[in-house]
Amino acid sequence: MSAVFVVGGGGKMPGYTEAVAEKLGIAKERVALRGEEVMQQIVFEEDIKKDSLLVTPVGICLNFYEQSNNFIFVNFNDSRVKIYDNSRLTVADAAMQVQFPNDGLFPKRGKELNFTINGTHRMARGQIGEAAVITINGQPADIYSSIHANDIIRVIESTAGERAHLNIGDLPESSESLTVYVNDKKVEVPRFASVNGVLKSNYYEIQEGDRIEILNYYTVGQIAEFMDIMPDPRFNVYVNNKLAGKDTPVYENFSVLWTLETIPSPLQELEKARDARSLAQEVEEAPYGDLAEEEEPGQQEESLEDEKEAGDKAPAREPVEVQLFVNKSPVVLRGKPSYVYVDVFDVIDFDLSRPQGRDxxxxxxxxxAQYMEPIGNGDMIEIYWEKI
Known part of the structure; x- marks a missing residue:
């Protein structure tokens, strides 16, 4: 230790500094009493002598003053606020200090819109509102702007945007069209929307809780209205070759035909094919004489001779078995020398008298397949009702 500085009133006692020097074993000149020289920056309003008696109390006062200065005061929306100064204070800190609502600083969305489309919940969000308007000492600022002692901060709370607005036409599903064929011409029609069971246009504004169903069909009457046509009342209308009315639904890729003709239904065509097959089988099995009964006498004798001659040359065809698959199940046809498609209906359980689909x-x-085309071993056949 080379030197000692003594502060405080006790150091002024006579012989104190000498005793300290002797105790420490250093020269007495190396122990000094501090006083006026350490208080050069201190200004007293009254005539007070600066000596070592004041060093300690003045030091205590200065320390308190410095600690008290770690807090600053600002004005927030006309309220005086005391904040601990960490040298990084922002508007957000002042807002939290006065418990300003957090959502009052940030933009708020308007009320959302809830509805369902084909049974699936949908929600449309409202519009974003305006952010809070913030100024510091009259100058524009934001929540991250720095603040200092005695700043005047004003915050106008953020606003909520408009509630959600949505029309049927704004839905992605409504932009899809429906393709149908009218008298062999391709026609694309916009899809209809049913809202709470009532048909609505694309301009309908969706309301809270609406149940929306985008329909996947038109009726015959709606197609006529869309095409702005008025079919002659004498015309028959067919949907997929089946006699229909104005309320008959028409789905994707269905065909619609207005005509004066009468078109047989698929069932009628099938029955016609079966009748033709039965007649052909009767002809094959009938004796030559039976076939010639209606011929003139001279022609009959000539025909019998020709048939007899042909019969001698062509051996009779024996019945054969054909193994094939119907709806992935094995089926065997027996008893005929050849088979056509319609023969399958004789050996499968398929009730034509009770339709279970539209076709x-x-x-x-x-x-x-064509009903009268030949079939053979290994053929894969599918027969079923087409669902509506």
Whole structure:
């Protein structure tokens, strides 16, 4: 230790500094009493002598003053606010200090809109409102702007935006069109929307809780109205070749036909094919004499001779078995020398008298079949009702 500085009133006692020097074993000149020289920055309003008696109390006062200065005061919306100063204070800190609502600083959305589309819940969000308007000492600012002692801060609370608005036409599903074929011409029609069971246009504004169903069909009457046509009352209307009325639904890729003709239904065509097959079988099995009964006498003798000669040359065809698959199940046809598609209905359980769909699907090896076309071993056949 080379030197000692003594502060405080006790150091002024006679012989105190000498005793300290002797105790420490240093020269007495190395122990000094501090006083006026450490208080050069202190100004007293009265005539007070600066000596070591004041060093300690003045030091205590200065320390308190410095600690008290870690807090600042600002004015927030006409309220005086005391905030601890960490040198990084912002408007957000002052807002929290006065418990200003957090959502009052940020933009608020308007009320959302809830509804359902084809049974699925949807929600449309409201518009975003305006953010809070903030000024510091009259100058524009934001929540991250720095603040200082005695700043005047004003905050106008943020606003909520408009509630959600949505029309039927704004829905992605409504932009999809429906394709139908009217008298062999392709026609695209906009999809209808049913709202709470009532048909609405694309301009309808959706309301809270609406139940919306985007329809996947038109009726025959709606198609006529859309195309702005008035069919002659004498015309028959067919949907997929089946006699229909103005309320008959028309789905994607369905065909609509207005005509004066009468078109047989698929069932009628099938029955006609079966009748033709039965007649052909009777002809094959009938004796030559039976076939010639209606011929003239001279022609009959000539025909019998020709048939007899042909019969001698062509051996009789024996019945054969054909193994194929109907709806992925094995089926065996027996008793005939050849088979056509319609013969399958004789060996499968398919009730034509009780329709269970709008049409019969008849496929052969993955394609649409003709009722009278030949079938053979290994053929893959599909027969089922097409669902509505």
């Amino acid at each position: 019969i699907v008849t496929n052969l090896n993955g394609r649409r």
